[in-house]
Amino acid sequence: MPLPFALDHVNVWLIGNATDDLMIVDTGIDSAATCDLWQQLLSATGRTPGHLLITHYHPDHIGLASWFQSQHAQLPVTMSQLEFDQAKAAFEATDEEFAGAQAAWYREHGMPDDLLHKMAAEGNSYRQIVAGLPQVDNIVKAGDSLTAGGYKWQVITGGGHAPEQITLYSEAINVLIAADQILPRITPNISLNWYKNRLDPLADFLGSFANYDSLPADALVLPSHGLPFTGLHERLGQLRDHHDERLDRLRQSIQKPVTAHQLLPLLFQRELDPRQMMFAMGECLAHLRYLENQGEIMATTSGGIIRYQTN
């Protein structure tokens, strides 16, 4: 499904066999273009959605869940509890609450006023591309399993990118639906942000890799962005190396107190639009929090501004 961002698409999955209704995994954002595509797609298959599973709360995954339920009465929706809670908090925040909390958070991490004003003008950017909150009938957690397409799928959850993201593995066909937890070319955004409910998202993310250790090396991985691939364990190794390298760069550059905003050029050597700036700040702060929790750096606040420094 198309996305109007630098990352221009999200993958959705339809799982079915000759007899079952389809299980749909993720929806795309709420836009007229995405609704049109879904209608074309479902009429081309001649199939009815029997079940919708939302991997995590981000708009490109949950955006049309409530629209699906308005089109297909009684369509059951499955999520994890923390993802639903996060979606609810983000969706229900007023423009003022959303923008205010966001601005306060970025201001104390050193973002200049002109950028803060641009962000505040956007209001609740989450609700702009999410149609509504779905009625969730089925809450799943790690270790549960479900059936789709005649196959059993094991629920494996992972934190870091989102609090309790659902990924699905079917041993019968050796396929892992990895959502945004494991992506082939780009690295999933790992952000510490003003929701403050994820205290050490990078530790959560790296810790989640153990959940995939026992899967076969030749599993076919279906990511939410980019093409399906094999080489699960190599990719996890590359993701680990990427974060290790960023942590090293930060360690070497925080001899004197600096704000997260001042450290951005060290991690991102390109122009950032406001949306990318939000991801970049979150990513930088996630790495700083990780080093802080490891006891390698400390944060000090003066004049309402938080700065980081090696111990």
Ligand SMILES: [Zn+2]
């Ligand atoms: Zn995501």
